[in-house]
Amino acid sequence: MNSFGNVFRPLSWLIAVSLAAVVAGCGGGGGDAAPAAPAATPAPIGNIAGVWTITETGITSPAPECMPPGNALATYPVTITQTGNALTVSGERTNTATPTTFQGTIKGDAASWSGSFPERGGITTINSLTSTVASDCNGFSGTSNWSYVGDAPSTFTCTGTTQFTGTRNTASGCTGAQSPS
Numbered sequence: 001m002n003s004f005g006n007v008f009r010p011l012s013w014l015i016a017v018s019l020a021a022v023v024a025g026c027g028g029g030g031g032d033a034a035p036a037a038p039a040a041t042p043a044p045i046g047n048i049a050g051v052w053t054i055t056e057t058g059i060t061s062p063a064p065e066c067m068p069p070g071n072a073l074a075t076y077p078v079t080i081t082q083t084g085n086a087l088t089v090s091g092e093r094t095n096t097a098t099p100t101t102f103q104g105t106i107k108g109d110a111a112s113w114s115g116s117f118p119e120r121g122g123i124t125t126i127n128s129l130t131s132t133v134a135s136d137c138n139g140f141s142g143t144s145n146w147s148y149v150g151d152a153p154s155t156f157t158c159t160g161t162t163q164f165t166g167t168r169n170t171a172s173g174c175t176g177a178q179s180p181s
Helices: 003-024
Strands: 050-060 075-083 086-091 100-107 110-119 122-133 139-150 156-168
Touching: 086 110, 100 122, 110 139, 122 156
Parallel strands: none
Antiparallel strands: 050 075, 050 156, 075 086, 086 100, 100 110, 110 122, 122 139, 139 156
């Protein structure tokens, strides 16, 4: 072998051994690893069941017809029942005599629900509602995003956002944390 080959033979072996070590250390791509478990649902801050008074504090909408004074701010009672993280919110607005029930959840201090109800000759759908429950569980505040479709005398549609507060009618504190269901 010539002297040029003698110089590069150890270098070739060093590269081959280094490459083999790198390949051996690279694992097979996760075939043996178990998938990560989903994150646990946070336990509710406490039991927020009871009768609450909701007070709308602001309404915004791109359609002037869907803002005050035509769509007046309202105050109305709701009843919240809670089983673990599941909420049922029922009540009626002052401008409709039809009781409404919404389904939702509470995760930590974040309560949310959604649903639809008849109102002023049409249907209002709460697409999303999020609220933050106070640390004593006797109040909350939040925002709902909604859409309205009226069907009389002609079809009319608008969307908007309502800010609100909620106050528990009989302050009872958090009455013990609920376990997630």
